[in-house]
Amino acid sequence: MKTDILKFQNLNPEKETQISNLFKQLGGEKKQIPLKEVLEEGNHITLAYCEHNDQVVGIASMCAYHVISGKKGWIEDVVVDEQFRGQGIGRKLMEKLLEEGKKKKLTEILLFTEAHRIPAIKLYGDLGFKLKESRIYTLKMP
Template sequence: MTFEILTLDTLTNEVQVQVAALYKQLNADNKQRSLQEILHSKNNVLVLLCKVDSAVVGIALLSTYTVISGFRGMVDDVVVDRSQRGKGIGKKLMNKLIEESAKIGLDEILLFTGHHRKPAIALYTSLGFELRKSGLYSLKI
């Protein structure tokens, strides 16, 4: 099992296809953006892959931004292949994102997850994430 930060230089068509298939396990209905678009230099997104041999079995993304209240990161699209769940891959992905966040000097890491995703909630709380007492509002454009 290896972990790597994906870059435009290391992106291949095979990785794009594997990540697209993996993401469908999280949300088959969402329109996916290409990894080339995500990795664009002005996008400020770190894409972390977990591989077993050459197969992508897990992903996690971290977007960074600066606002008046601090330098923040937002975790999105954490997915572990169904066949690999229960092996600690999700925890390792999150720990790697936390390490990278500390390296670049983030003040805070945020994430959203559905209330029905009990295993994800258990993972995030075990890592020290706390539920904010605020509402999330969304407007589809």
């Protein structure tokens, strides 16, 4: 298995379809925007992916941004194909994003996960993430 960072120039229709199918496994009401928009220059997204026999079996993304309190990253859309879970792919994806965070000299990386995602919570704890006592609010824009 190979873990890498997906670049705009390496995007092709086959990879787009594989990632789209994988993204659907996140469930819920999440809608996917075109990967070309996600990976376009100026959008500070790092998209890590893991391939097995030319099939994308895991993805994770991190947005990097600068605010007054520091250079931060926010991890989202971490998903491993149901057939490949429990094989360390999530860890490899997260380690790849953390490595990129170090390169970008981020001062803090945040993420959100739902309470029922017990294996993910354990992984994040093993990687050094701590539960932050704060509230997250959301406003869906029309």
